[in-house]
Amino acid sequence: MTLEGVRFDLYHWMNAHTSGDIVVSLPAEKIVFTGDIIDRPTFDPRIHQEKDGNTIGWIVTARGMLEIDATQYVAGHGPVHTKAEIAERLASAEKKREQIKAMVEQGKTLDQIKVALSDPPSQGRVPYPSYTEVVYSELTMKMK
Secondary structure, rough: EEOOOOOOEEEEEOOOOOOOOOOEEEEOOOOOEEOOOOOOOOOOOOOOOOHOOHHHHHHHHHHHHHOOOOEEEOOOOOOOEEEHHHHHHHHHHHHHHHHHHHHOOOOOOHHHHHHHHHHHOOOOOOOOOOHHHHHHHHHHHOOO
């Protein structure tokens, strides 16, 4: 899509942070606007299940963003990130999701998993569920 001579591309791979996630790329400038998919400089993604976000979608979307030829990733909140920083956040989220999955398969409770992973307390004005809590919820819902 081109607007006043500026080309920009829009992407939506899956629901990630929420169901309304749109990634905007300015190819000539090698800039990607991530919206809230990439949030403050914490490593764990913030997923709003109540708005149809999910962790698999976040992972798929982060992978998609890394496929875009860009050098700067402008977060919805927080600093501008490099491709390497996005890759590091993706790797961290994938690893943590696999760790949670393994512990769920072992029959561990959410509290046991949170202790094992040193899950941080909720941050910010509103106590959102942690990434660990969201992954646990997704995995245990599928098992029921």
